Amino acid sequence: MDIFEKLQILADSAKYDASCSSSGSNRKNTKTGIGNGHVSGICHSWGADGRCISLLKILLSNACIYDCKYCINRCTNSVHRATFTPREIADLTIHFYQRNYIEGLFLSSAVVKSPDYTMELLIQTISILRNEYEFNGYIHCKTIPGCSKELIDKLGNLVDRLSINIELPSSDSLKLLAPQKKKSGILEPMTYVSRHIKENKLEKSTKKPFFVPAGQTTQLIIGATPESDLKVLKLSESLYQKLSLKRVYYSAYISVNQDKNLPTLDKPPLLRENRLYQADWLLRFYGFKADELLDDSHPNFHSVLDPKCDWAIRHIDKFPIEINTADYFTLLKIPGIGIISAKKIIRARRAFLLDFDALKKLGVVLKRASYFITCKGKYYYPISSFRPNFIETNLIYQERVTFPKSSFEQLSLFSSFSKPDEKLPVFQSLQPTKEDKIKCLTGNL
Amino acid sequence: MSNWKLINRTFLYDGSLDGFLTIVFNCYSSKMLPQKIYVEKDYISNFLDKIVVIKTDFEKSKRVFQGIEKIIGYDAFYYFYYAFLSNEKEKEMYLLKYLCDGFDSGPKINDRIAISYVFKVFSMQKRTLSECHRLKGLLRFQEVGDNLFYASVHPDNAILEPLGQHFMRRFSRQNFIIHDKIRDLCFLYSNQNYRIVDSTNMTVPTISAEEQKYQELWKLFFHTISIPERKNPRCQMQFMPRKYWKDLVEEP
Numbered sequence: 069m070d071i072f073e074k075l076q077i078l079a080d081s082a083k084y085d086a087s088c089s090s091s092g093s094n095r096k097n098t099k100t101g102i103g104n105g106h107v108s109g110i111c112h113s114w115g116a117d118g119r120c121i122s123l124l125k126i127l128l129s130n131a132c133i134y135d136c137k138y139c140i141n142r143c144t145n146s147v148h149r150a151t152f153t154p155r156e157i158a159d160l161t162i163h164f165y166q167r168n169y170i171e172g173l174f175l176s177s178a179v180v181k182s183p184d185y186t187m188e189l190l191i192q193t194i195s196i197l198r199n200e201y202e203f204n205g206y207i208h209c210k211t212i213p214g215c216s217k218e219l220i221d222k223l224g225n226l227v228d229r230l231s232i233n234i235e236l237p238s239s240d241s242l243k244l245l246a247p248q249k250k251k252s253g254i255l256e257p258m259t260y261v262s263r264h265i266k267e268n269k270l271e272k273s274t275k276k277p278f279f280v281p282a283g284q285t286t287q288l289i290i291g292a293t294p295e296s297d298l299k300v301l302k303l304s305e306s307l308y309q310k311l312s313l314k315r316v317y318y319s320a321y322i323s324v325n326q327d328k329n330l331p332t333l334d335k336p337p338l339l340r341e342n343r344l345y346q347a348d349w350l351l352r353f354y355g356f357k358a359d360e361l362l363d364d365s366h367p368n369f370h371s372v373l374d375p376k377c378d379w380a381i382r383h384i385d386k387f388p389i390e391i392n393t394a395d396y397f398t399l400l401k402i403p404g405i406g407i408i409s410a411k412k413i414i415r416a417r418r419a420f421l422l423d424f425d426a427l428k429k430l431g432v433v434l435k436r437a438s439y440f441i442t443c444k445g446k447y448y449y450p451i452s453s454f455r456p457n458f459i460e461t462n463l464i465y466q467e468r469v470t471f472p473k474s475s476f477e478q479l480s481l482f483s484s485f486s487k488p489d490e491k492l493p494v495f496q497s498l499q500p501t502k503e504d505k506i507k508c509l510t511g512n513l
Numbered sequence: 514m515s516n517w518k519l520i521n522r523t524f525l526y527d528g529s530l531d532g533f534l535t536i537v538f539n540c541y542s543s544k545m546l547p548q549k550i551y552v553e554k555d556y557i558s559n560f561l562d563k564i565v566v567i568k569t570d571f572e573k574s575k576r577v578f579q580g581i582e583k584i585i586g587y588d589a590f591y592y593f594y595y596a597f598l599s600n601e602k603e604k605e606m607y608l609l610k611y612l613c614d615g616f617d618s619g620p621k622i623n624d625r626i627a628i629s630y631v632f633k634v635f636s637m638q639k640r641t642l643s644e645c646h647r648l649k650g651l652l653r654f655q656e657v658g659d660n661l662f663y664a665s666v667h668p669d670n671a672i673l674e675p676l677g678q679h680f681m682r683r684f685s686r687q688n689f690i691i692h693d694k695i696r697d698l699c700f701l702y703s704n705q706n707y708r709i710v711d712s713t714n715m716t717v718p719t720i721s722a723e724e725q726k727y728q729e730l731w732k733l734f735f736h737t738i739s740i741p742e743r744k745n746p747r748c749q750m751q752f753m754p755r756k757y758w759k760d761l762v763e764e765p
Binding site: 071072075076079080082083084097099100101102103104106108110111112113114115116117118119120121122124125160163164166167168169171320322335336338412415416418419420422426429430431 | 621623624625626627632636646649650651652653654655656662664680682683684685686687727729730731733734735736737738739740741742743744745746747748749751752753761762763765
């Protein structure tokens with residue numbers, strides 16, 4: 069099997085991993101080495117699905133011993149199997165990196181023989197890159213569930229980011245769809261890594277070895293199991309708080325396998341995934357809590373409005389907010405105002421009191437914000453319109469939701485049946501022209 | 514700066530950073546603002562304009578440079594530098610006003626983003642930086658000789674120098690050429706040193722079979738990694754506008 073075929077098979081199996089960020093690590097280049105980390109991360113290309121390609125995302129092998137129902141590489145599926153040698157991956161990474169195709173390597177693997185054996189292979193690959201080729205670029209590696217702690221330590225010293233995918237947001241779902249994986253097998257390594265990162269940060273020696281400088285992440289599959297958005301978001305919140313994860317990725321479930329325990333979906337639930345990402349940002353950067361955004365009476369997100377708008381309409385008593393006096397975290401609660409705008413506002417109002425024109429000039433988008441703020445005590449619309457249902461209607465209208473087209477239409481005298489596609493400008497002819505309006509005013513009509 | 518005299522002159526300079534800083538020196542010391550400032554070779558003569566050609570004076574530009582760092586702060590030089598690289602028309606007047614006002618009011622100038630020229634400088638800076646960041650990812654090297662790499666770019670703004678410096682840190686062991694095809698300039702790097710040279714008569718080298726193999730592998734990877742069920746060409750186009758496609762290896 070040549071390298072083209074292997075790359076095809078193993079990149080194809082790796083594509084369902086959502087994570088592709090290369091941020092968080094500021095590893096410096098060495099004198100004789102190649103590559104460095106860029107703290108904000110760099111995207112190198114974008115695939116046809118619009119997701120960025122920043123790392124060489126690849127599996128070491130897809131010959132898995134596990135039988136997880138949702139996974140394309142489960143051992144009972146008949147797909148082509150391939151395995152790279154550690155050196156092949158290291159060479160490919162270096163050659164791609166030299167040509168600036170990628171920012172680094174994202175290495176994952178199916179479980180070959182046993183978790184520990186797979187981990188050994190991963191470590192071997194990465195130590196060729198780090199020690200032999202003196203590669204200082206970004207490396208993101210998967211921890212295999214159920215591997216031993218010594219191997220995690222070894223891997224952690226070599227890579228920038230570790231991740232282990234939870235995939236299914238509750239232990240019941242895990243039992244149903246991934247019978248060989250255990251909750252403890254996933255959570256124990258995560259807890260161990262997060263504790264080790266904290267210890268490493270506390271150590272004061274300047275010569276301390278790196279340990280996962282870009283932190284650890286995880287991924288949850290959305291839509292394969294019946295959990296509500298609230299439950300998923302609660303899980304993410306506790307992961308951020310307790311295990312100080314950098315990111316939780318959400319991956320809309322794509323039906324790749326047929327199984328009685330799996331739902332059959334025509335399309336992946338992309339909107340739900342999008343809403344969860346929006347809420348995830350609200351948790352991490354905007355000071356929101358999962359309980360605030362959703363509760364038992366609203367366990368799922370609004371389909372048209374984003375989570376912050378939805379929250380603001382349900383908590384209209386906290387608004388309108390005065391732009392010139394509100395503090396940073398209060399500004400962040402306004403729909404349409406994000407971190408960049410809030411910082412700009414705080415900076416600009418040191419010099420001037422802001423009004424709506426000044427806000428527009430600063431580049432603050434007023435599309436949503438205008439309903440929730442006052443500037444120098446003035447509201448953008450007549451104050452009588454400050455009512456939740458007025459605001460909600462307007463916001464929904466602004467989103468320009470395209471409702472499904474119905475198959476029937478109102479017949480017009482002028483439309484011809486032979487050419488149903490052709491649209492006659494019926495509406496335009498019925499609209500009063502400028503001439504009509506003048507005639508109307510002068511009384512000639 | 515409000516009581517400065519507006520004189521009916523058009524200043525021409527050579528387009529370099531030092532040339533522009535010389536203008537800043539002349540204006541600030543005489544408390545006078547010109548009508549317009551143009552780069553000498555782009556200027557189309559107009560019989561209404563009264564032209565003054567400003568000669569680059571390195572002594573003056575050095576003093577302005579030190580003054581910016583001392584009085585307005587290092588941040589301001591950073592903003593100014595990236596805004597200066599922008600391809601915005603009449604960027605010079607905005608920058609001149611920004612710096613002159615900055616010398617009067619100090620670091621506080623950076624808070625006054627509601628003033629039109631301060632805002633303009635910031636937005637120019639932001640656009641240049643974001644293009645530079647985008648090209649850090651979208652630039653593609655080809656191996657054209659033993660440890661020699663070549664890349665061509667078509668950037669809107671004159672970002673060759675900061676772009677090259679990024680790759681200097683990253684690929685300190687390999688020699689490379691970055692070719693700005695719009696301005697016909699080349700960034701040459703070898704052994705911790707770089708030069709920017711004119712490249713009007715440069716011929717693009719041919720590539721080897723080995724290089725061809727890695728380009729094919731990359732194309733294969735690029736097409737394999739996207740998920741067909743999630744196809745979203747609009748999103749892709751938003752991040753990777755068509756104007757950058759001609760320098761890419763992959764065909765999106």
